[in-house]
Amino acid sequence: MTDVTLPFVPPLESGRASYLDEGHTLMSWLGTTDHKRIAILYALSITVFFFIGGIAIALVRLELVSPTGLLLTSDEYNRLFTIHGIIMVWFFLVPSIPATMGNFILPLMIGAPDVAFPRLNLLSWYLYVIGAAFTVYVLLSGGVDTGWTFYPPFSSEYSHSNVVAAAAGVFVVGFSSIATGVNFMATIHMLRAPGMTWFRLPLFAWSMYVVSMVMVLATPVLAISLLLITAERWLHLPIFDPAAGGDPLLFQHLFWFYSHPAVYIMILPAMGVVSEVFACFARRRVFGYAFMVFSLLTIGVIGFMVWGHHMFVAGQSPLANLIFSFLSFIVAVPSAIKVFNWTATLYRGHIGFEAPMIYALGFLGLFTIGGLTGLFLASVPIDVATTDSYFVVAHFHTIMVGGTVSAFMAGIHYWWPKVTGRLYNEFWAQFAAITMFLGFNVTFLPQFVMGWLGMPRRYHYYPDVFQIWHILSSGGAVILAVAYLMPLVYLGWSLFYGEQAPDNPWQATGLEWQTASPPPKQNFFRPPRICAEPYDYHDFGRAEEAGGEGRAQPQGGQT
Amino acid sequence: MTLGQFTTQASDYAVRVDHLFYLLSAISGLVILLVTGLIVVFFALYYRGSPMPRGEVPERESHEIEIGWTVATLFTFLFIFWWAASDQLTALTQPKDALEIHVIAKQWMWRIQHPSGAREIDELHLPADTNVRLAMTSQDVIHDLYLPALRLKQDILPNRYTYLWFNANKTGVFHLTCAEFCGTDHSVMAGRLVIVTPADYARWTAAQPQGDDLAHQGEVLFRSLGCSGCHTPGSTVHAPDLHGVYDRSVHLSDGRTVIADEAYLRDSILLPNKDIVAGFAPVMPSFAGTASEGQLVELLAYLKSLTTQPQGASP
Numbered sequence: 001m002t003d004v005t006l007p008f009v010p011p012l013e014s015g016r017a018s019y020l021d022e023g024h025t026l027m028s029w030l031g032t033t034d035h036k037r038i039a040i041l042y043a044l045s046i047t048v049f050f051f052i053g054g055i056a057i058a059l060v061r062l063e064l065v066s067p068t069g070l071l072l073t074s075d076e077y078n079r080l081f082t083i084h085g086i087i088m089v090w091f092f093l094v095p096s097i098p099a100t101m102g103n104f105i106l107p108l109m110i111g112a113p114d115v116a117f118p119r120l121n122l123l124s125w126y127l128y129v130i131g132a133a134f135t136v137y138v139l140l141s142g143g144v145d146t147g148w149t150f151y152p153p154f155s156s157e158y159s160h161s162n163v164v165a166a167a168a169g170v171f172v173v174g175f176s177s178i179a180t181g182v183n184f185m186a187t188i189h190m191l192r193a194p195g196m197t198w199f200r201l202p203l204f205a206w207s208m209y210v211v212s213m214v215m216v217l218a219t220p221v222l223a224i225s226l227l228l229i230t231a232e233r234w235l236h237l238p239i240f241d242p243a244a245g246g247d248p249l250l251f252q253h254l255f256w257f258y259s260h261p262a263v264y265i266m267i268l269p270a271m272g273v274v275s276e277v278f279a280c281f282a283r284r285r286v287f288g289y290a291f292m293v294f295s296l297l298t299i300g301v302i303g304f305m306v307w308g309h310h311m312f313v314a315g316q317s318p319l320a321n322l323i324f325s326f327l328s329f330i331v332a333v334p335s336a337i338k339v340f341n342w343t344a345t346l347y348r349g350h351i352g353f354e355a356p357m358i359y360a361l362g363f364l365g366l367f368t369i370g371g372l373t374g375l376f377l378a379s380v381p382i383d384v385a386t387t388d389s390y391f392v393v394a395h396f397h398t399i400m401v402g403g404t405v406s407a408f409m410a411g412i413h414y415w416w417p418k419v420t421g422r423l424y425n426e427f428w429a430q431f432a433a434i435t436m437f438l439g440f441n442v443t444f445l446p447q448f449v450m451g452w453l454g455m456p457r458r459y460h461y462y463p464d465v466f467q468i469w470h471i472l473s474s475g476g477a478v479i480l481a482v483a484y485l486m487p488l489v490y491l492g493w494s495l496f497y498g499e500q501a502p503d504n505p506w507q508a509t510g511l512e513w514q515t516a517s518p519p520p521k522q523n524f525f526r527p528p529r530i531c532a533e534p535y536d537y538h539d540f541g542r543a544e545e546a547g548g549e550g551r552a553q554p555q556g557g558q559t
Numbered sequence: 560m561t562l563g564q565f566t567t568q569a570s571d572y573a574v575r576v577d578h579l580f581y582l583l584s585a586i587s588g589l590v591i592l593l594v595t596g597l598i599v600v601f602f603a604l605y606y607r608g609s610p611m612p613r614g615e616v617p618e619r620e621s622h623e624i625e626i627g628w629t630v631a632t633l634f635t636f637l638f639i640f641w642w643a644a645s646d647q648l649t650a651l652t653q654p655k656d657a658l659e660i661h662v663i664a665k666q667w668m669w670r671i672q673h674p675s676g677a678r679e680i681d682e683l684h685l686p687a688d689t690n691v692r693l694a695m696t697s698q699d700v701i702h703d704l705y706l707p708a709l710r711l712k713q714d715i716l717p718n719r720y721t722y723l724w725f726n727a728n729k730t731g732v733f734h735l736t737c738a739e740f741c742g743t744d745h746s747v748m749a750g751r752l753v754i755v756t757p758a759d760y761a762r763w764t765a766a767q768p769q770g771d772d773l774a775h776q777g778e779v780l781f782r783s784l785g786c787s788g789c790h791t792p793g794s795t796v797h798a799p800d801l802h803g804v805y806d807r808s809v810h811l812s813d814g815r816t817v818i819a820d821e822a823y824l825r826d827s828i829l830l831p832n833k834d835i836v837a838g839f840a841p842v843m844p845s846f847a848g849t850a851s852e853g854q855l856v857e858l859l860a861y862l863k864s865l866t867t868q869p870q871g872a873s874p
Contacts, residue, residue: 149740157700248701248717
């Protein structure tokens with residue numbers, strides 16, 4: 001380990017090939033075991049699914065401009081929001097950050113040459129893409145009209161749609177989640193570089209660790225509940241059918257035992273990404289690192305104990321409601337602490353306004369709104385009044401879509417030069433980041449209002465008193481669509497015509513930046529040794545005050 | 560349709576829910592203001608290149624800040640929980656003397672049966688200033704009765720009763736709708752909640768084309784379905800006497816003791832072998848498929864009307 005003068009130019013042997021030059025054939029991609037290439041396979045496939053799910057909801061929002069509908073029948077409408085829900089939850093949000101940035105950055109961040117099980121990693125992509133593509137085919141050809149929640153007895157006995165096929169696809173994709181989780185846990189345990197102790201792990205690595213645990217423990221329960229629905233629908237086994245002594249609430253318990261932790265599968269990685277971005281663009285150590293780690297762990301653990309707050313009106317006992325309400329308030333405490341800590345990270349920083357930072361601030365705003373409205377819904381009387389209304393729709397979209405997508409975009413821009421070796425257009429990126437934040441708020445704030453006023457969700461036709469709010473919301477969706485499409489253009493342009501990026505354009509201290517951009521196949525030219533805490537930005541700050549003469553330490557050195 | 564059909568606070572409980580909502584909105588507003596304010600101030604002071612001096616925050620100080628806001632957050636949340644839970648708990652006790660109205664949901668309509676025997680579809684007439692208890696069940700999938708003006712909502716499940724109870728204090732016509740996704744026409748499974756004065760309610764029930772009240776209709780059914788053949792004192796078949804059975808504790812042959820509530824009575828008719836009363840043989844046939852949901856409501860009303868002692872040979 002040697003001290004490195006700013007900016008941190010790693011001792012790069014120029015002329016060495018990057019991972020992108022290791023073969024240009026289709027097979028060199030489809031048969032790769034390189035975690036970086038697999039990350040890109042994931043990024044491309046989730047982008048495709050994201051836009052399919054997006055088109056579905058664009059049609060729904062268009063339909064809702066009129067209280068009596070414009071184009072669709074009620075059955076088509078129900079199929080469209082089911083397409084949107086299934087695709088966005090399981091094929092976009094759950095894999096979004098872990099499968100792309102987790103795959104690409106995590107090994108680099110901890111100084112590993114690859115994940116622990118590279119072939120399992122490729123298998124998990126194949127499971128994902130085959131399961132997801134099959135489900136999308138089912139959804140588009142015949143369709144499913146149960147919503148993404150598959151509640152029996154509607155899904156088991158009454159729905160005349162392809163429930164079993166869709167459930168089978170989601171079941172397969174679940175194994176991809178489990179495989180990724182196992183892989184990341186093994187990677188973090190076994191492949192940390194010398195000196196990378198647990199409390200030197202960057203928060204993104206910690207978030208990947210916690211999310212992997214949640215994936216491994218929760219996803220099997222989803223598999224079980226989907227299997228049971230299939231057994232009931234196909235083999236007529238009496239499991240959820242009350243006429244045969246079964247209990248439809250059992251399904252809801254199983255389903256939410258997965259699907260509530262799944263919300264944390266979506267938001268924990270987002271927390272990890274913005275922690276990196278805030279530190280880098282505020283040039284400041286993350287405030288309260290240890291508290292941040294423990295709040296990630298606490299959220300991961302208590303997140304398993306709050307599923308019953310989805311069932312306050314489902315027929316659960318009042319005592320259970322009370323306990324789940326209490327635990328839901330408790331799980332909100334570590335989330336609130338994280339918001340305060342990110343804010344405090346800015347204190348005495350050198351704050352820049354680059355696009356990743358704007359996206360991260362957007363995350364902070366949306367996460368705060370989503371989190372606070374979570375307190376409303378944790379209170380039983382308010383939940384009774386607003387559950388199954390647009391208030392809930394707005395709440396979970398703000399937090400798990402607004403939050404996760406903002407953080408996803410922050411990460412994409414932050415690590416773009418690392419992945420591609422190119423710079424993107426800063427102006428357009430900043431513009432898109434601001435547009436996205438505005439778009440989210442214009443789309444979902446009206447939904448909070450109309451939900452509180454009494455507009456139920458999953459309604460094709462609705463009382464005309466809510467039309468004004470639906471029009472506002474659909475207008476917001478147009479802004480959002482623009483904000484989603486812009487990055488496709490300027491990032492696509494950057495891929496081919498963008499300026500060559502230096503190895504560490506942000507002068508970040510993370511270990512992933514202490515190698516070439518894009519990195520070589522084996523990630524580091526020489527095995528790194530870690531001898532510093534993460535986020536050692538403070539010396540850089542002093543250096544600026546002293547007129548650029550100081551020195552700072554990136555986390556990794558190369559020995 | 561007017562917004563008032565959704566937002567009117569038609570009960571004291573609705574007013575309390577709204578107060579909790581305002582409290583939470585105020586707290587949320589303050590937090591958003593605080594976080595936004597801090598971000599704006601930090602950006603103004605510490606933008607890259609600003610002349611402000613930056614030093615380390617002393618370790619001890621940052622620990623104190625950290626613990627300070629953790630504790631503050633925790634206590635704020637506990638306070639909100641306490642407030643919300645006390646509202647929930649006061650709403651928990653079911654009134655004993657309530658007017659019981661049955662709601663049967665099916666794809667995609669509401670069927671209402673009043674104790675007087677009056678029936679209505681997609682419309683629910685209620686007296687104001689009266690304890691009302693809705694006993695609800697579904698004939699097919701899960702539905703949810705949502706009464707926005709009362710801030711109440713409850714899922715309705717097949718083969719099970721769920722309840723809502725309230726005391727409305729405003730007369731008027733309000734909205735009533737299904738809140739749990741139930742298939743094609745979910746969004747039009749709606750109707751009107753008509754709250755009238757108790758006198759008007761009495762006039763309304765009297766004006767309905769109806770035969771007998773529910774209990775008498777149940778009595779007729781009790782005979783025509785053949786229940787009375789066994790369940791009368793002096794019958795040759797050894798079957799439990801049903802007088803005063805409702806709400807009484809019943810000893811079962813497997814040693815359990817259960818309260819004979821609506822769920823128990825319903826199961827005993829549809830799944831008679833599930834709970835065998837101690838001292839009796841499992842000889843009763845199932846009436847699943849024979850008795851409809853509406854008839855079950857009538858039978859239960861009849862069973863509830865039976866008083867403690869058999870009065871002669873005819874019940």
